[in-house]
Amino acid sequence: MPDIILCTINARYIHASLGLRYLYANMQNLQSITEIHEFTTDQRAEDIGEKLLLRKPKIIGFGVYIWNVDITTDIIRIIKSVAPETTIIIGGPEVSFEQHDQSLIQWADYTIQGQADLAFKDLCQEIYDGSADQKFITPIPFKLNEIESPYAHYSDDDIHNRVLYVEASRGCPFKCEFCLSSLDKTAVAFDIDNFLLDLKRLLDRGARQFKFVDRTFNLKISSSKKILNFFLEHIDNNLELHFELIPDRLPEDLKDLITQFPAGSLQFEIGIQSFNPNVQKIISRKQNHQATCDNISWIVQNSHAHIHADLIFGLPSETLDSCAAGFDLLYSLQPHEIQVGILKRLRGTPITRHTQPYQMQYMKTAPYRVLQTNTISFVDMQRLVRFSRYWDLVANSGRFPHTLPILLNTSPFTNFMLLSDWLYETTAQTHRISLPNLFVYLYEFLLINKANNTILEERLLADYSHNKLKGRPSFMTTKLIRSERQSTSFARQNRHQKPTKTTVADLEN
Template sequence: MTILLTTLNARYAHASLGLRCLYANMAELQEQTRIVEFVIGARAADLVERLLAHAPAIIGFGVYIWNVEEITHVVALLKRIAPHIKIVLGGPEVSHETQEQEITRLADYVITGWGDTGFVALCRQILHGPQPLMKVHAGPQPPLAELALPYAYYDERDIRERTLYVEASRGCPFKCEFCLSALDKTAWPFETARFLAALEDLYQRGARQFKFVDRTFNLNIKTSLAILQFFLDKIEAHPEDPLYAHFELVPDHLPDALKTAILRFPPGALQFEIGIQTFNPQVQARISRKQDNDKACANLAWLAAHSQAHLHVDLIAGLPGEDVASFAAGFDRLWSLGVDEIQFGILKRLRGTPIIRHTDEFGLVFDPLPPYAIQATGSISFLEMQELVRFARYWDLVANSGRFANSLRILLGESPFANFMRFSRWLFANTDATHRIALERLAGLVLRYLEQELGMPQNEAALLLGRDHARRQAPEGNSGQVRQARHLAA
C-alpha cells in the first residue's frame, strides 16, 4: 500500500522542501511512503511509467505555477491507465480557485493550504476508512512546534549536488497584493534553538548551500542575528571551507546590529534577495505595499558599498497604474545604487492573490495559461509589454550574467533603461530570438553594437570585449565583476 509524494521541480538543483515536510509528518504511514522527484520537461508517459513502478495506492502531487500544466497531463494519463490509484493534489496552485481547474476535476482529492498534517490524515481515511466524503479538504494549520522538521530527509545526494531549502519561519505580515503571502495573517517562527539544531545536523552531514524561503528573514532581528551567527561560527572556524546562505530581506529594515553581522561575512558567502518591486508611491499604496523608499535606497547603497553580499533586487513591470516611464525611473534609480542584479520581473496573476481587484479599473489583461503573465494594462500596451519581456530576457543574458561587465557600462551610459531598451530592440531586430543565443554569438553581437550603433572604434570595442572575456575566466564572482564595472563607470 505504497504512498508516493511527488512533484516536478523547475530544475534538478531544486530539492523540494514541501515534499519533505509532508514526509516528515507521515507518522505511522512513513514506512510505506516514498519521495519521487522529477524535473519539468520530461515526457508524461515516462513519468507515469516511473510512478507505476512503485505500485502505489496513493500519489500526492505538489502543484505549482511552473508545473501545473505538465502535472495535469500526468494525472490525466494516470486516471486512464490506473484509475484505482487515488490522486491527491496540494500546493499553492490548487489551493485557490480550485473548482475552476481541469487538474482538480481529474484528481480524487485536493488539500488546500497547509498540508503537513492534512495529507497524512486524508491518507488514513483512504487506506483504512471511513472513506472521505468531500473532494476538497482545507489543510489545518497546527502550531509549528507540533510539526516534525523535514531536514533529516535531505539525502546524501541532495547534500552533495543540490541547494537545500530551509525555513526559519512561515507566513508574512505584509499584504502586497501580487503575492500569495498577502493572505497570511502574520509570520510564524519556528523555535530558534530547534531550527539551528537541524541546521547543525545538515552541516555535519556536509551541507554547505542553504537557501532560506522565509518571506521576511530580517523581520525579527534577534532571530536573524542568531542564524547569521550560526553561519559566521562555521566560516570563522573553517575559512577554507566555502559556505553559502541566501536570504530574502525587507529593504527598509536594516538596523546597525544586522549591519555589523553582515560586515563579517567574506565574499561569496551571502546572497540577499530584496524586493523593491516599484518605487512609485501611488502604485505602492494601490497594491497595499508599505515601503519607505528613502530608507530602502539608503540600505541598498550601504550594502553595495560596504558588504560582500551579492545583492539580487526585484522590480515588477505591469503593476496596476504604472506606465513605462515610471518603471524606467525606478529601474534607473535602482541601478544607481550599485546592486549586483536587477531581477526584472513581469507581473503574474497568482491564483488567490488580491491583485485581480484592479483588473477592470486598470485594464489588466493576463495570459489565461500558466504562468499567467500580464499581457497589457491600461498604462502599458501589449506591444510595449512585449518589449519589456524581451528587455528582461536580454538583461539576464548581458547584465545579470556578469559576462559583460565592462561593456555594460558603455551600453548603459547615463540613461540605463533607455539605452538598454535601445540595445534590446537592436538585438531582437538582428536575431529574432530571446533564447538559445550562444555566448560566442552574443559577444559578437555586443561587439557589433558597440561599433555600428555607438560608434566605438573597432580596436577599443575589441579591447573592451577582451577584458570581459578575461574577467569571465577569473575566479571572482559576479558581484565583484559588476561592482568593478560600476567603479570604472564612476
C-alpha cells in the same frame, strides 16, 4: 514497494522540495510505506508516469505550483487513463484557490487547500479506513511546534549536490497584493534553538548551500542575528547562504554581522518591485524609499554580500516611463543583479481586484503573465518581456562587466531597451543566443550607435578574456588580455566582481 508516493516536478534538479519532506516527516505510522519521488520539468510526462506506476503505489500525492501545473496535469491524466485505481491527491498554491476552471481538479480524487503538513497524512489514513468522503479538504490550523522537522529527510545526495531549502518562519505581515503571502495574517517563527540544532546537523552531514524561504528574514532582528551568528561560527569557504530581506529594515547590529561574511558566502534577495508611490499605494505595499536606497548602497559599499534586487513591471497604473525611472534609480544603487519580472496574476491574490479598473489582461494559462494594462500596451509589454530576458543574458550573467557601462551610459533603461529592440529585430530570438554570437551582436550594436571603436574593442576584449573564451574574435584587431585573478567565490557571483581597469598597453603585453 511503497503504498504512498509523494511527488513533485521541480524546475531544476538542484532544487530539493522542502514541502515534500515536511509531508514525509509527518506521515507517522504511514512513513514506512511512503516514498519521495522528484522529477524536473524537462522530463516527459509519460516517462514520469511510467516511473511512478512501476512502484505500484495505491496513493500518489502531487505538489502543484505555477511552474509545474501543466506537466503535472499531463502526468495525472496519463496515470488516471492507464491505472484509474490509483488514488490521486493534489495540493500546493496552484490548486488551493480558484479551482472551478482547472482540469487538474477534475482528474484528481482529492484536493488539499492550504498547508498540508498534517492534513496529507490524515487524508491517507481516511482513505485506508474508507472514511474519506470529501473531495476538497481545508486543513485545520496548527501551531508550528505541532509538526515534525523535515530536515533529517534530506538525503546525502541532496546535501552534496543540491540547494537545501530551510525556513525559520512562515507567513508575512505585509499585504502586497501580487503575492500569495498577502493572504497570511502574520509571520510565525519556529523555535529558534531547535531550528539551529537542525542546521547544525545538516552542517555536520556536509551541507553548505542553504536557501531560506522566509518571506521576511529580517523581520525579527533578534532571530536574524542568532542565525547569522550561528553561521559565522561555522563559516568556511564553501558556505553559501541566501536570504530575502526587507529593504528598509537594517539596524546597525545586523549590518555589523553582515560585514563579517567573506565574499561568496552571503546572497540577499531584496524586493523593491516599484519605486512609484502611487503604484505602491494601489497594491498595498509599504516601503520607505530613502531607507531602502540607503541600505542597498550600504550593503554594496561595505560588505561582500551579493544583491539580487527585484522589480516588477506591469503593476496597475505603472507606465513605461515610471518603469524606466524606477529601473534607473535601482541601477544607480549598483546591486549586483536586477531581477526584472513581469507581473503574474497568481491564483487567490488580491491583485485581481484591479483587473477592471486598470483594464488588466492576463494570460489564461500558467504563468498568468499580464499582457497589457490601461497604461502599458500589449506591444510595449512584449518589449518589457524581452528587456527582462536580454537583461538577464547580458547584465545579470556578469559576463560583460567592462562593456556594460558604455552600453548603458547615463540612461540605463532607455539604452538597454534600444539594444533589446535591436537584438530582437536582428535575431528574432530571446533564447539560444550563443555567447560568441552575443559578443558580435553587442559589437555591431555599439558601432551603429557611434561608440568609440578603440574603447569598444578594449572593453569587449577584456570581457572576452573574462569569460575565458578561446581564440581571437574575428571582428577585433587587438590581442586578447591574459586571464585575470582566480577567485574562490561562486562562479556567477565571481563574474560580478568589479573589473580591473584595462588599458591598450595591458592588451598588448
